[in-house]
Amino acid sequence: MLKTRTTAATAAVASLLVLAACGTEKAGSDTGAGTVAPDVPVTGVHWAVDSLTVDGRKAQAPAGTYVEIDKSGRAKGNSGCNHFGGTVTVDGDTLQVALGETTEMACDAMDFETAFHKAFTGKLKARLAGDALTLTAPDGRTVVALSNIPPVPLNGTTWTVDSLLSGDTAASLPKGTEGKAHFVIDKDGKVRGSLGCNRFSTTAEISGRTVTFGQITTTRMMCSGPEMDLETQVYEVFGGSATYELRHRGLSLVNAEGKGFAATAAPSASAAKK
Template structure:
């Protein structure tokens, strides 16, 4: 299923920019410390006072190259960003348009409502606090909140499939929970959706070459469809990159997986 884009009008967001060091007239006056700069950083919510994020979130905000990317567990929103009066003004905001199961169906509405409320902000090192009349969201720099998990030895659970055209999430993926574990010596084990799989991953991280075999059971068609997509991603050369608790595998054949640490 292709991820379409839907555009929204300009949205006023929270304002968080680099805090400039005040000049005291001394030649050795320090510049802004890196931990007071938003750009190039990702923040994750660690707590919400008020209406909780449907599905549990977390809220994720990434600032890079004068753009902001946001999601609360379902679709990804992004747009250009500029600072105005301690708020962030986002324009040309667009969103992926994927169906999300369970409580996550309400995550996009929660996110857009919060962003449209022009929340105030306070940045204290790695801690970011966003607040409007009804909600207070505590966020933490992702490097502090979620250090990278080790690629090898971690059990990874598939949350999305990647094709050359789209990122696909579905209730079937959530239900069958395909898993992948790569041992320190390169042995591969896990479940492809229906069948158990084993094999090897050779090479130097993050560039690996997969060889995987499975048992031969048959399951429901929608489960077998997920399994075939998993096996395509684990066939031959692929790049396996860890970002906090997320592993992204992109195969040279154009297929891939998004996985989260168990």
């Protein structure tokens, strides 16, 4: 579990994302006098946040930004940098979000989170069309776009390291190293990728929730201090056995000492074109 702290600002961020997810619950609006609009089916779905548009200016969401809402109205997700939680109330096509909690990492996506905080503090109108969900602020000048993206398997997926784990705590990557550490575990168990500076290869044997890596080989380049710091921590995971947890498009790998990392699946070709 990640350590969390509830604050007014972070709660607001959680709120918006929660709203986003909720938004889908009631995309229907009045279709005639005396009719009740059905709830939009958003629970139990992994909603990837695609973009945020404010006053005509569109910003693409960082990879791995998402919202999930369960049947009880609890919402959780990632707002571009930090994970969040909260509750959602849906009334027709109007969404209202309660305060929530968030982790406290600092990273390059903070501007996107701040935009969420400013844009989503109250009600949103939801519209669902196929796998696409849009949430619009009352003034009509702020729109968040989401999509229902299917999960990916452990093997054959390109994973990009996006945070470092130590016990119950998650930390952002060293500044300037975002996107540099990535890897693929092929279906035949061969592993290849980058540790953050050097290319590497090894093998992986999967049993239950444990991955046992074989002998690792790497190139021998020297890189900047932050890149080498990242490489050292990622290398420790690939140097032996690790416990993995796969959740939709997210993966965590943690070694016996409680050190590890979280990674996000690369977007599909169709998603990347949006």
